[in-house]
Amino acid sequence: MMPVQVVGLGLDGAQGLSPVLQSLVASAKLLVGSDRHLAYFPDHPAERLSLSDFHSALAAIVRAAEAGVSPIVVLTSGDPLFFGFGRVLLSHLSPEQVAFHPQVSSMQLAFSRIKVPWQDARLVSVHGRSLEALTQALQQGAEKLAVLTDPTNSPGAIARLLTSLDLPWQYDLWVAESLGGEDERVQQWPLAAAQQTTFAPLNVVILLRQTQAPVLPTALPLLGIPDVYFASFADRPGLMTKREVRVLALGELALPADTIWDVGAGTGSVAIEMARLGPASQIYAIEKTAAGVALIEDNARRFATPQVRAIAGRAPEALEGLPDPDRVFIGGSGGQLQPILSVCRDRLRPGGRVVLALATLEHLAEVSAWSREQGWHQRCLQVQLARSTAIASLTRFTPLNPITLVTLTRSEPSPL
Template structure:
């Protein structure tokens, strides 16, 4: 005997083709939620209301051995797409199951938006945590479809987006009751979504936009002088998390021991967040922002225009080679080295002015070991070299439905070298 698992949409019976309707009509056992069973109010089959899934599976198994029985299980959309089908295949042999998928809610959502979705990230927070969604947002995934529930609602997702303080923007679409007569598909601002009450059956679609900061002017007079929020910086479209985070940036600036009128090297400057912070604090200093990628150099220049800093010199080049052509520095920050850390430190050690400070930020133990061994070698011939280490492990609070939890930033090792 076969269990027929039939996907059904919010359009009900009219959305089923004739052959599938006939299977439902022949059913001697009809299984489904209250909502699905209401599509067949006068059916003569034995009705099993799907409430406790394990109890329902036991009841289905009891009917499998009944001669001439026809078991039909009704479920939403595609049964094998975040649906009941994945549980059925773990409890019944494959030969006992036959699936008749309907269009999934995600498929319908993207068709309404008229957007290709073969590259979309599909995430279910239905009865699950938001960890996967948080990771996707922090990585800047371009297209995200979220299957929600009564706790992880569009409102909760909007609150999460605000709390993450992303350096990119997402267009926020909510597709409600999709496929039914009262379907509503609409884009909302994050603030609007936090206030709106949505239908229980909905899909949230998040579409990443390019460099939100570029098109929005800043109120520079009201910006903090120290610790600019990450979201104010232009950053990489495909890697928005690739920047020195605000909390780490503040520590780095403190450890550099900056003074007015200095020359600062920012090696591996990325999008230029550290350079911009220094330039705003000390307008009479000169910051050389060295970045090997053209994309990074473009971002540095864009951020300098955005924050109206004219004392950052953006340099597209490779360290250590380019360092020989720069004015000797009082302070050096190394945020990236592309596997050339020892050589970069060698040039920095020769060219740094007396009383200088080098601050390095590492995420890998290998780079930390390289820097430690380099300092130890210097100390053998010059005991004036010293270093200190900070290991920074920070977490930011984020809302999870009506609760609050911490999400960690990547651990960072900060090394301060002085002579």
């Protein structure tokens, strides 16, 4: 028998162990665990070692194993190799010295209680850690998140983080408390209510990304619609021009205008905002992907902007047959930036302008070289913004990706 036997427990304690594992625990010469776990075996005759002084206890386990004490039974919660004590033991003992006997993990129980498959869930621990990994997963739009919490990074703190991030999608928040115990409670919580609630100390949080855009409120701002209200790509939910950049781009476009091209329209968020600012405008949203075209049409219906027309195809070819534009917004070029600009040069109406949102230095250099060659006037606006983000009870700034807005005109525009 390997000298160190690591046994996972649930909230039902010794009663939840199989007869074989009960016999193993009973044979222990050294019984190790937290005070809560040791309390499940009040009459055990072996020497007891509490993990309350973690580093001293770990050193004592190593010394006992080297001295030939066997078996040493270490009691842990659930699966000891799932964000548990098992990883620490393996960093101090060889695999040949340790055996693991997992119990059903809290994550298994939580997903079972809410009846959601979890083979594709993203697992994050904020227990004794920062919220950085969770923030990154939320900003990436992970579909399912399972979160191990602690008293500081509690369900309430996670709800506050979700509220502060201003994501372009929403999450359902589930809290599973005291799983397997008499006081078990599993419930979905509104974010505001979760921030005001005290939960049982043993809990996990499940976050499920909503697949549908939320119902539109009765009153929307004239300018700067929150990202969350746009239907977006299921596999790339963050792929849209962010609200703050959208507002600045709309200002650079100097709207309203009669005919507008939105090249590389994506979800149509910019086109929708254009249409709401200029109800008489005709807006052509050019998008190469079938999923993007469907989203543009969906969003046009959602926001009651029938003047937005989705054009399926790749620019510049898809621009043929469209009316000559007064304004052009280029949010994506698919590697055809110069050919698209050449079409704009030939067809832009007098007094018109082209605005580009560029994310890379290479594209900025390409546009700058083109404007010099053509003798066009170029104005650049570098956009570097940060949003406030909750970090437990504190707040910090999280930067958005920097964008350069480039406005091109045939001659220097007059001040607006």
